[in-house]
Amino acid sequence: QVRLVESGGGLVQAGGSLRLACAASGRTFDHLIVGWFRQALGKEREFVAAIGWRNSGTSTRYADSVKGRFTISRDNAKNTLSLEMNSLKPADTAVYYCAAAAHTNVVVTTSEYDSWGQGTQVTVSS
DSSP, rough: EEEEEEOOOOETTOOOEEEEEEEEEESSTTTEEEEEEEEOTTTEEEEEEOOSSSOOGGEEEETTTTTTEEEEEETTTTEEEEEEEOOOOGGGOOEEEEEEOOOOSSSSSSSGEEEEOOOOEEEEEO
């Protein structure tokens, strides 16, 4: 497994932006599928975005609810993953988790991911 540590969460007004970061250690990062999930209070954890091995826009997937507003990227040289979040809405309020999967495809279900960070809180006020 790989160790993942998220940062960058906080409180922002609706329409604002935040950038989340995830630092990976303990295993070769560049051959893992990495992604972001979120869990709102009282709800199940849900997929947000994921990216394939290479930092290529052709190997990304997004939840419909964040398409056009969020952008996922990775820097394999620095073992980091980022999530740029724009036009934030109160519905985006949740704990955001970074996750990694030893998989060949860009997968979107929580069961496919075997390494998780501790999460970072994002709160969007109306």
